[in-house]
Amino acid sequence: MKKKSYLFFLMTILFAVLSVAGCGRKKTDTDQxxxxxxxxxxxxxxxxxxxxxxxxxxxxxxxxxxxxxxxxxxxxxxxxxxxxxxxxxxxxxxxxxxxxxxxxxxxxxxxxxxxxxxxxxxxxxNEQVVVALKKNNINHFSDMKGKILGAQNGSSGINSFEEQPTILKNLVKDQTAILYDGFNEAFMDLKSGRIDGLLIDRVYANYYLSHEDNLADYSIVSGDFESExxxxxxxxxxxxxxxxxxxxxxxxxxxxxxxxxxxxxxxxxxxx
Missing domain, CATH: 3.40.190.10 (Periplasmic binding protein-like II)
Incomplete structure (x- = not known):
């Protein structure tokens, strides 16, 4: 009997916890x-x-x-x-x-x-640009031909890359980009040479590079993507x-x- 009571007690506690967890916001179509x-x-x-x-x-x-x-x-x-x-x-x-x-x-x-x-x-x-090390001599999107490109997963840049393939996608190696969850890791790979160019928002590029000690080592290249x-x-x-x-x-x-x-x-x- 004690065992049954104990099990019932545990089930009651579990039900209470689940009930509280389920009391978050519900999906709704009403204005919030x-x-x-x-x-x-x-x-x-x-x-x-x-x-x-x-x-x-x-x-x-x-x-x-x-x-x-x-x-x-x-x-x-x-x-x-x-x-x-x-x-x-x-x-x-x-x-x-x-x-x-x-x-x-x-x-x-x-x-x-x-x-x-x-x-x-x-x-x-805003606009999408390619950031590259100057030593790689990438001054136009056309210079990315056969090169390795990086971009952020889920970004407007990768959307433009896929939707307007003639501008950049058809040029780069394997017609694809290495995707990153954030730009910090992408810039590390750019510095180390794992990628040759990084497709990125101009506002991010301008701010990030202005705070780099070696700003002169980078190029910011504009292309033909529509402004955003x-x-x-x-x-x-x-x-x-x-x-x-x-x-x-x-x-x-x-x-x-x-x-x-x-x-x-x-x-x-x-x-x-």
Whole structure:
């Protein structure tokens, strides 16, 4: 009898634990602005190695342009922003599963992504470039013929690479790119010669190389990929939330705060 009672007790505890674990957010098609405004908290998903948009400093603190911008927008509504590092290749899944509320980390707007998410207004221009060591004499995309290319998994750069193959894909070795979860490892491989060029966002390349002691050793090569624009990614149903973010952008632009944040990170106002 005691054994049965003990087993029943264990099963009761297990059921309680599972019940609590299942009390997280449920997938819903309703606009989440009311919940976020009531809770006074919003969760932003990011790749925490994407300098200078959102990244961890040496102390482990998440900082960056998009970090300051997101906080400035939601400060207008007295809402705290939590930043959640995610697998960037799974960002849209994390959004739809409501693990996060927003994708906000140098997230490029594209027709393919518009099928999955609702975008805020654009706030910054960007383009895809190839970074290479100058000693490799890569001054044009055509110089990547037969060379080894690296790119970030799930990035807009690899999307452009696949969707517009005549620009770069058909040139590089094996018509493919070595994929990395983050750019830090990619730059290490570039320095060591494991790859010959790295397809990357210009804003990342400019910031990263400006903080390198050997900036003169690198080339930043532009190609024919169409220019991009950064925007915030939301669930399709979160139209009110998008309106609030867009209104925030406008208020920060009018007050000069948007330009101040941009100058802090880029030395000039690069916002739209």
């Amino acid at each position: 602005w009311t919940r976020i405004n009531d809770e006074k908290r919003v969760i932003v998903g990011l790749d925490d190695s994407f300098v200078p948009m959102g990244f961890q400093n040496k102390s482990g603190e998440i900082i960056g342009f998009d970090i300051d911008l997101a906080r400035a927008v939601f400060d207008l509504y007295d809402i705290t922003v939590d930043f959640q590092p995610i697998d960037w290749s799974m960002k849209e899944n994390e959004l739809q599963n409501q693990t996060i509320d927003l994708i906000w980390n140098g997230y490029s707007k594209s027709a393919e992504r518009e099928e999955k998410v609702l975008f805020s207004d654009e706030y910054m221009k 624009a950064f925007a915030v990614g939301l669930r399709k149903s979160d139209k009110k939330l998008a309106e609030k973010i867009n209104a925030g952008f406008e208020k920060l632009r009018e007050s000069g705060e948007l330009a101040r944040i941009s100058t802090k990170w880029f030395g000039e106002d690069v916002t739209k």
